[in-house]
Amino acid sequence: MESGNYLLYFVYVFSSVFVIVNPIEASMVYVSLTAGMNPLEKSRIYRRATLVAFIIAILFALAGDLVLRLFGITTDSLSVAGGILLFLVAMDMLRGVHQQKKVTDLELKDANHREDISVFPLATPLLTGPGAITTVVVLMGSAGSIAEKAIVILGVSLTYTATLFVLRFSDYIDRVLGVTGIMVLTRVMGLILGAVAVNFVAVGGWHLYRSIAGG
Numbered sequence: 001m002e003s004g005n006y007l008l009y010f011v012y013v014f015s016s017v018f019v020i021v022n023p024i025e026a027s028m029v030y031v032s033l034t035a036g037m038n039p040l041e042k043s044r045i046y047r048r049a050t051l052v053a054f055i056i057a058i059l060f061a062l063a064g065d066l067v068l069r070l071f072g073i074t075t076d077s078l079s080v081a082g083g084i085l086l087f088l089v090a091m092d093m094l095r096g097v098h099q100q101k102k103v104t105d106l107e108l109k110d111a112n113h114r115e116d117i118s119v120f121p122l123a124t125p126l127l128t129g130p131g132a133i134t135t136v137v138v139l140m141g142s143a144g145s146i147a148e149k150a151i152v153i154l155g156v157s158l159t160y161t162a163t164l165f166v167l168r169f170s171d172y173i174d175r176v177l178g179v180t181g182i183m184v185l186t187r188v189m190g191l192i193l194g195a196v197a198v199n200f201v202a203v204g205g206w207h208l209y210r211s212i213a214g215g
Contacts (some may be wrong), residue, residue, distance in 0.1 A: 004015035027170035053127035075141030079148030079204025086197035093190025
């Protein structure tokens with residue numbers, strides 16, 4: 001793969017992971033859950049939440065193929081199933097369904113009684129939920145070389161680095177963009193995610209068809 005193709009592949013990977021993590025809208029949940037906390041407590045929470053979410057994503061990126069083999073699932077099958085899941089998430093984003101859907105009302109109520117909300121519900125399922133995990137596993141499984149796998153790891157790393165800064169300045173983002181601005185960005189990311197989902201289904205379905213036809 002030429003250097004230009006590596007750059008395009010990186011853009012594809014980074015955009016795929018970034019739009020499903022959606023740190024911009026996740027900041028709304030973070031602001032609501034940390035309301036009334038002092039800056040030191042907020043700093044500890046967003047740093048730990050981002051670190052734990054990153055570790056979970058990396059673990060699934062590295063061990064995802066092993067898990068798939070353990071259950072006898074192919075990457076192509078997960079690509080199709082994951083593409084359908086991501087398409088449903090994209091539709092919610094385009095319709096303006098709040099990110100809180102990642103976290104149920106019961107989980108939010110439980111979070112309000114927790115002293116530490118960094119791991120649950122912020123790190124998971126908010127920042128690294130089923131959609132993010134599926135995306136990372138599919139991207140790693142479909143990477144055809146060590147260089148491409150390294151690009152996936154880099155894309156995941158930069159996504160959570162960006163998430164760290166988004167949560168760091170979440171109060172400022174909330175004031176500047178407001179709910180309307182954040183929802184506009186969410187709809188744009190939903191459109192991108194929908195395209196990624198269609199690509200997952202198309203590529204995975206084509207490979208499954210070829211394997212069946214060849215067999």
